Amino acid sequence: MQQIEYIKEIAKYGLENDQEKLLFTLNELIEHSKQTKKVNFALQLQSILKDAIRQQQTNGIARLGSAKHVLREEDREVSEFILEKLTSDYRFPNLVCSEPVRSDLSYFVQEHRSIETLRQYDLPVSNKVLLYGPSGCGKTLAAYVLAGELQKMMIVINLGAIVSSKLGETSKNLAKIFRRAATEDCIVFMDEFDTLGKVRDYSQDHGEMKRVVNTILQLFDYLPQSSVVIAATNQKDMIDDALLRRFDLSIKLELPNEIHVNELIDKTLTNSPFTFDNKVKVKKVIKDSVGLSYYTIQKTLLTAIKRSLFSKHDDQRKSQKIQTAVWAELISQERRTLL
Numbered sequence: 001m002q003q004i005e006y007i008k009e010i011a012k013y014g015l016e017n018d019q020e021k022l023l024f025t026l027n028e029l030i031e032h033s034k035q036t037k038k039v040n041f042a043l044q045l046q047s048i049l050k051d052a053i054r055q056q057q058t059n060g061i062a063r064l065g066s067a068k069h070v071l072r073e074e075d076r077e078v079s080e081f082i083l084e085k086l087t088s089d090y091r092f093p094n095l096v097c098s099e100p101v102r103s104d105l106s107y108f109v110q111e112h113r114s115i116e117t118l119r120q121y122d123l124p125v126s127n128k129v130l131l132y133g134p135s136g137c138g139k140t141l142a143a144y145v146l147a148g149e150l151q152k153m154m155i156v157i158n159l160g161a162i163v164s165s166k167l168g169e170t171s172k173n174l175a176k177i178f179r180r181a182a183t184e185d186c187i188v189f190m191d192e193f194d195t196l197g198k199v200r201d202y203s204q205d206h207g208e209m210k211r212v213v214n215t216i217l218q219l220f221d222y223l224p225q226s227s228v229v230i231a232a233t234n235q236k237d238m239i240d241d242a243l244l245r246r247f248d249l250s251i252k253l254e255l256p257n258e259i260h261v262n263e264l265i266d267k268t269l270t271n272s273p274f275t276f277d278n279k280v281k282v283k284k285v286i287k288d289s290v291g292l293s294y295y296t297i298q299k300t301l302l303t304a305i306k307r308s309l310f311s312k313h314d315d316q317r318k319s320q321k322i323q324t325a326v327w328a329e330l331i332s333q334e335r336r337t338l339l
């Protein structure tokens, strides 16, 4: 179908108030625009669509990892090696982290925003970043933040499928994904990057795996400067040294300290009606939560909110107080699992 036909349909469904068909046709047009290399137009449409969807969703607790911040693409061409394609509207304020981490990430973004200036002076652009650190500390989130700040589409590679593939086509497929990312100006995101290293333990064909690692090394070496590759792992030591050396930037995302936990709570509860019933006790719980991940702390807080809500009588329910004692108990349960 031609672009003009899509526009006619969109006008028709819009006037008829047929949301379902309207969204369907709009998505078709986005897909058509990408295929006809009108990527910018596709991104603009996508962003309009995303804003509209977000507006329709009710305000509430800002679960930073909630799906409303990423728009997953339906992509007919997605191969089994691509987990998903998405655009993200996460931004730096969504991520709680230390100052050095924030500054590393923002320099990285700045380099890509100023790519022409760097080119003028023949300066290399950092385009390969490794995010590492314990589970639940924001590696995947940081990748979404980079995609959101750079306003680029992100292709998430399914490394699991790649390493378990017996096709012998693996290297070719990886090269294809990288080429496609370069022409479409997408970010390539290899989450759980350690999967590549783990293969040595499996009863896998060693030669095939070596080929995959070598392919990635080559792809990294010949990556166009405007392309961006992000890898994330919670087991950096499983990764081949040769691969580690290829990254321009390695950023460690760590467990939160008390200040970070405070910030996480503030961000989580902004726009929500919930407050703690005992401010003094909250301070103690925050102290106790040090050693746990952002993910666990946020998860227990949300559980505490739900339990507080259910335990209240109807008239008290309106007060929307979080029972700090409930949260304290959940945090101490989590701490016990660490021992």
Ligand SMILES: Nc1ncnc2c1ncn2[C@@H]1O[C@H](COP(=O)(O)OP(=O)(O)OP(=O)(O)O)[C@@H](O)[C@H]1O
Residues within 6 Å of the ligand: 063, 064, 065, 066, 094, 095, 096, 097, 133, 134, 135, 136, 137, 138, 139, 140, 141, 142, 232, 233, 234, 264, 294, 295, 296, 298
């Ligand atoms: N630094 C952070 N700032 C704000 N929220 C965070 C942070 N880290 C984790 N979270 C919350 O926890 C969720 C899970 O975090 P995320 O998936 O980024 O962790 P991860 O480091 O990738 O963990 P894993 O190694 O298990 O993949 C996020 O979506 C977010 O809600």
Ligand SMILES: [Mg+2]
Residues within 6 Å of the ligand: 139, 140, 141, 191, 192, 232
């Ligand atoms: Mg992750």
